[in-house]
Amino acid sequence: VAFVAWRAQPSSQSVDELFQAKALETQQTTELSFLQTSAFVDQIYMYAGLAVDNKHETGFIAKEIRKHNYQTVIRLFTSLDDATFRAVLWDQAVHCLVWPPFVRYPGISETAKTDLRAYTAAGNNVVFIGNYVAVQFMNDVYGFQLMDDYQNGPYYRNDRNVRNTPYQFLPSRIEQASIETYAVNTRSIPPGGKSMLDTLGATVAFVVRYDLGTVCWIGYNYNPPFHADQW
Structure with a gap:
């Protein structure tokens, strides 16, 4: 009887395998739900000028954006002069603008800053x-x-802030992938802003409502890209 009872108990390895299988099933279910319920944008403008790392990061980030929706068209722009930037912002077909990690402060005029605020506020x-x-x-x-x-x-x-947003499909815990992670004090987020990922009062992902539009920040540098993991 003792032998039968011992045989009926799963080994520690079997228990680990069961937990891993369950975790994988949960992850796959979450990813499927994300793909079925998310409304992907069809076009994006992404800055690819002198202030970002076009050799290592821009192409990788473009691939990440298109990972779950290959039909998303990414339009690159390289100049921040007033006329070129205004043409980007006034394109009525594109409602999302992405700034990859900066390697230096971008040269942008006060006129262009005003246009960027107006673009965001318009929704x-x-x-x-x-x-x-x-x-x-x-x-x-x-x-x-x-x-x-x-x-x-x-x-x-x-979980209080991610409800009914794409962030709700993230894992409950995101590991620090490398030293290229950056954080902002949650108390410094403007009114109407919400932290999506945080620890000990520091957020690495937040969203701020700006009139009818939104400003989002993801505090990871994607450099080198192969450390991205869950990011």
Whole structure:
């Protein structure tokens, strides 16, 4: 009887395999739900000028954007002169603008900053990816007072804020992929802003409502890209 009872108990290896299989099933179910319920944008403008790393990062980020919807068209623009930038922002067919991680502060005029604020306020989505140069750029353009406040990961999904957003399909815990992770003090997020991933009062992903539009930030530099993992 003792032998039969012992045989009936799964080994620790079997238990681990069961947990891994269950986790994989949950992840696949979540990804399927994400693909079925998310409304993907059909076109995106992405900056690819001198202020970003076009050799290592821009192409990789473009592939990441198209990973779940290969039909998304990514239009690159390289100049921030007033006329070119205004043509990008006034394109009525595109409602999302992505700024990859900056390697230097972008040269942009006050006129272009005003146009970017108007573009966002009109109901468009502006996404910043990367480091504290992007944080300073957001402060200068939108009048935010964001303060850097780095904390080591892991970072946890803020279930109170992610409800009914694409962020709700993220894992509940995101590991720190590398030293290329950046964080902002959650208390410095403007009114109407929400942290999506945070730990100990520091957020690595937030969304700010700006009139009819949104400003989003993902605090990961994607450099080198092969450390991206869950990001």
